[in-house]
Amino acid sequence: MIGIEATNTDEQISKLQDVLDKLPDVHQAIAERAIEKSKEEVQSNLYPGHGYDTGLLHGSYGGELEEPGESSARWTFGSGVFYDPYVEFCWGGRCSHFRPMLEVLKSEMPTIMDEEYKKVLE
Secondary structure (H helix, E strand, O other): OOOOOOOOHHHHHHHHHHHHHHHHHHHHHHHHHHHHHHHHHHHHOOOOOOOOOHHHHHHHOEEEEOOOOOOOOOEEEEOOOOOHHHHHHHHHHOOOOHHHHHHHHHHHHHHHHHHHHHHHHO
8 A cells, every 4th residue: 555645635646646657667667677687687697608609699688668658568678699599499408598587587576666666655
């Protein structure tokens, strides 16, 4: 429950509207942090010895945020390097970078969201 202190109903409504107006910005901040965390995690799993040009692939990962809405934000994440699908899905017969990244992101998203929502509610 959001704790909004106000002396009358109109003031409460106004303060609640201020919080609601900030939600798209909060969702954008959450998505931007998730993209950055995803990039850090994938890059941490790339290391010399994989048999490909790690520098090119390493620097190619990134994300793009779609327009955040009042209740959600969507983004895409990946690499533009032509051999990335081979490295990701064929190298070693496993999903070598994205699956571990998704597991880390899954565990850290509640903290990221909590921190960003608290900034608005304080």
